[in-house]
Amino acid sequence: MDRMNKELHENAKTCYRRAEQNAAHYFKKLHEQVKHKTYEPTITKDIQAWKHIHIHHPWLSLFSRTKGKSNSHGFKNYIQWLDHTGKLDNYLDRSISYIFMRDLGKSLRSSDTQARILHVVSNLKRQLTDSSHKKDEPFSMMSLYRKAQQEGIELTVIWVMNKLKMVSENIPEGMDATHAQRKIIKIIAGVLMTEIEEMDGNISPKERVRRLDHAIRLGYSYGLTYPFIDDLLDAKILSEQEEKQYTEWIRTALITGDVPGMDDWQGKNKELIRYIYRELKGAFDYIKSRQRQEKRQLFFEQAFVFYHSQEVDRVKDLSNGSYTNEELYIPVILKSSSSRLIVRSLINAAEDEEIDNRTFYYGIYNQLADDFADMFDDMEDGAVTPYTYYMKYHDTRLDLINPYELYWTVISNLIHRVYHSDKKSREVILDRAINGLKRFKERMGTKKYNQVMELFASGDPEFNRLIQKMVQKADDVDFFDKLLRDHIITNLKNDQMEKEDFLNTVDKVRTQINHVLYIPHNEKNPLMKDTIVDAANYSLEGDGKRLRPIMTWVMGVNEYGLDPSAMEPLLKSLEYMHTASLIFDDLPSQDNASIRRGRPTLHEVYNSAIAELTALFLTQRATLEQASLDQFDSSAVLSLIRYSAKRTEDMCKGQAMDLNSKGKQMTLEQLNTMCFYKTGIAFEAALIMPAILAHAEESEIEALKKYARHAGIAFQIKDDLLDVDGDLHLLGKPIGKDASNNNSTFVSILGTENAQKAMWEHYCIALEALQKLPRNIPFLKHLMDYIVHRER
Known part of the structure; x- marks a missing residue:
């Protein structure tokens, strides 16, 4: 048994090293582009072409921005305003296109993908503008159950609503129950969407119900790892000894494929861990039972890469001023890509090298955007991210890569090397990038935003002026998933x-x-x-x-x-x-x-x-x-x-x-x-x-x-x-x-x-x-x- 465990641990290490080499190769290419600032003329040209759609006459732009503030007055009001002004179709199209790129790894050049996006947009618009449901609260338990009835998955939705309630009630003090629920819901939606896109058009109603049921249960099972592994360990609720025992338990489960017992748990959080252990073990066993034999190994390898890369980042100490660029960025590439690659193996999706590649290259873009938005919270928590580390050591470590410059390098790489200069892909990616900066500026305030830009964007004043002009003047760059996210968070808190x-x-x-x-x-x-x-x-x-x-x-x-x-x-x-x-x-x-x-x-x-x-x-x-x-x-x-x-x-x-x-x-x-x-x-x-x-x-x-x-x-x-x-x-x-x-x-x-x-x-x-x-x-x-x- 010891020999077998040793072999399994060696296989896990080999798997991680292989993934690490792929990430290192990708990072090396990005690093070269950052050093030579090759992204600047390319992105500048892209923005010059892009801005004609988004920069209007001054009086029109002022009117649009003023009216656009309707989004602060509620989900329904903003959707109604978009529909009234004729902007809803484009708004939904770029939003769904972005989700197809980010979550499904699709290429927007594909006519099949465009047809699917059009179908989803049409259905979503009909739901959002249906006057017969004016008073309905979107995504409430009532509306979710009504949708479940249409699909014949009522019992599944009852099950998951009960589960989410239990999770919320068992989130310990020091963690955010609202964030936990939202994250699990988001993962369920992602798995469900991936499963739907994998379904054949000729699938029988009975088979569709079966697969939707499994997708929701798999999404919940995978989603549990965020509050009960990632967030729990970040919150520092467990003692040092408990954390060591807990992480070893997770590592062993992912490496061996079997959940070890926890009868000998020592520590003050025994009752909490007993509940979490029961839920995670049930989730682990369910995922394992749904895996086809040929997919199971791939799932465990991707899950281990995801978990280990998070652990590598988690143990970093912001007081340590000697991390290399590779140490800062390679785990980011690994965890951001593997988190979405897991979903396809989770549902036993057919192998597709192109989707896997696009998902791999896309991950760091999303992670850098999230880390930028959260940099001050992360700094307060003492978390090491490319942004917090650069903020602290940019004066003394001239070798450090500026993460903001790397962010634009990734964008350039995605537009021209991953999506092959596709016009719509460029449109959606730049919309998202400018929207991220606009949201950050609105949340932080102009003064703090300008201080951030002075630090991260001072390397090329001309390029920065162009970006800031877009941030100030560009319209129609907002996204439904952000509106929905804010709406769900507000609703959960309320x-x-x-x-x-x-x-x-x-x-x-x-x-x-x-x-x-x-x-x-x-x-x-x-x-x-x-x-x-x-x-x-x-x-x-x-x-x-x-x-x-x-x-x-x-x-x-x-x-x-x-x-x-x-x-x-x-x-x-x-x-x-x-x-x-x-x-x-x-x-x-x-x-x-x-x-x-x-x-x-x-x-x-x-x-x-x-x-x-x-x-x-x-x-x-x-x-x-x-x-x-x-x-x-x-x-x-x-x-x-x-x-x-x-x-x-x-x-x-x-x-x-x-x-x-x-x-x-x-x-x-x-x-x-x-x-x-x-x-x-x-x-x-x-x-x-x-x-x-x-x-x-x-x-x-x-x-x-x-x-x-x-x-x-x-x-x-x-x-x-x-x-x-x-x-x-x-x-x-x-x-x-x-x-x-x-x-x-x-x-x-x-x-x-x-x-x-x-x-x-x-x-x-x-x-x-x-x-x-x-x-x-x-x-x-x-x-x-x-x-x-x-x-x-």
Whole structure:
């Protein structure tokens, strides 16, 4: 075994040396061009030809730049402005062309590639300008699920959304959860796009679904390496000993093809590593299982080159002033090219030497652009990149290559030696280069930008003046992927803030509600033993979610501006009514439950008669509280009580349907109806009662009713799923109860997978109903997220 391991390690070293030699050969060519500044006349000529498309008359340019700032006001507004001004087609064309070059290694001279770009642009434009989805949030969970339905990959998307949620929740402090999610999503999109481009036009629908499913799972598996290897090691969260053990584990897995155990982990981050190990091992095993035998070795070689080149860079110390140009740039060439070369071997794509070569040569362009954009963050972190190293040592190390000059050398090399002076390739690459400088200047400010240019671009003032003129005056050089990136980051951050606000609101309001639910004893008649009151308080003291009164508080106080203290009786009434329904539900004559809210049910503590009386007592107490809403006009209160009484009738009918269905097979339609009467009605009441008090418009009430109906059904489906595979300790009640009672559930009728699909369908319909409201209510959106993701 030792001999075999030694051979495998030697093979890995040989593989890396071979890759290193190719990178060194490429770097040597670039170095020669930098030394002789051959890029300057070439790029100058290119820009002179290019600028005629992008430099307009002064008044037109001023107007265009002013209008172009619409991108700062939102994704949709900018797309609408581009469409209105007739610029959307060119904008999308250069954006998709760039992605085909960067991510797919395609040549824009190919007529097949141009046809594919045209097809993608046409579809994307149709989606972006579809007026029927004006209120839809692009790339939200709802829109992604709707797209998944069109492709027949709903379960795959459900799986990956759950995975991304878990990753976000397990990102340790000191790392960026938003960045982690975005990076994984980007990798998934890249793998998915590569797979789609590899598909034959005659592929069957069933095979297409299979390959899309694998591409998403492979993309997630590969994408995990960024937060859980690259970012984790960069964040310096692990101790020195932990880092050594962790990197050795990864290295061994890539060299041997087998994941070593981690039972002997030593260090304070054991729980974090246990989760990461489980996820990465699952990802590694999945990738390995999808590799064809003839591709597996290539994948592991490329993965090792990628990982080792990152490690070579990671251990560099900015205080070390003796790194050679080769030491600075060769790992950059290796990691930037191999990260994308891996994708083709990941999906078992057919060998294509031209694509591989273009991908190899293109990588450093992208990496130098990224390093330029991040140079100040990298300098603050003490990271060694070509830019940070040059910034620190350019005065004392005259031999150092200026990375900015190398960047333009790479651009010249790509345009004329890789893409053979193709006009469209030149157009897209120069668009991207000028856009990168414009974005950097906007982000850093003019003063800091000029300081950067003084350092990096002073070697040729004339060339720099030309570039700065383009940065100042050129229009139509922005890209969809950058807009989308900014949009996703903004959405993820906003989503996280809204989620935190949602959770804070839930905790705050739940605490307030818990403080007012207690029912005092009858002090007027000390001889009467208040058993019913004690029993009621016992039921109310359980670990309830209080979702319904929380929903009412949010709608009444936050959305309609009602007085919180005036709303208090309504909040109590809702929880009294809900608790009463649970007591009835748990009785031996009904579900015969022994545990509720983590404690013995009421009839187990007292007896069935007391439980029945307590439930009746709470329903009457709820009506009493509603009649105490004396700070609202009497007609609204009367309407509310009438509405409440009708809904209580309906809930009783729903429970009767449930009892009559015991041991019988129900249809899906019957189950949906029963579920609405049992669960959806309570959700509806929580939203409609404050709307009645606030005299909301009928159209708004109807939209809220639709939301509540589908939220309630989704809630019940999740309950049924949790009854199959939930956690007893988290749920606070036994699992498997429905099956033992032979109850019809969404799982028993549809099966687990179709029940999940049904839950997400109701999720989408509920959120679509919110779009008809005259106000944006993030709480209700996050309530739906909570419903489908909850564990109790």
